[in-house]
Amino acid sequence: MGSRTGSGRGTLATLPLVTLHIDVNRDACMGSGNCQFWAPGVFEIDDDGIAVVVDAAAAPEDKIVLAADGCPTKAITLTRD
């Protein structure tokens, strides 16, 4: 399997003037894959077994919120500005 591209960070423009930032704390992530289940296409598990953000716009915001709430280690932080 080739290495995946992505990072622990992504940005989704939701409403005009409102942007959702997604951060994955790589030290806290245990690679459970829950986020990939709730928001497929947004998160993937990289070759190190840690979640990365590959496309912040791949799922609706409510699914991303579910992914963050469902993370067993609370490794996902969502911020809006």
Ligand code: SF4
């Ligand atoms: S749900 Fe949390 S612990 Fe599980 S892979 Fe995603 S970020 Fe990591």
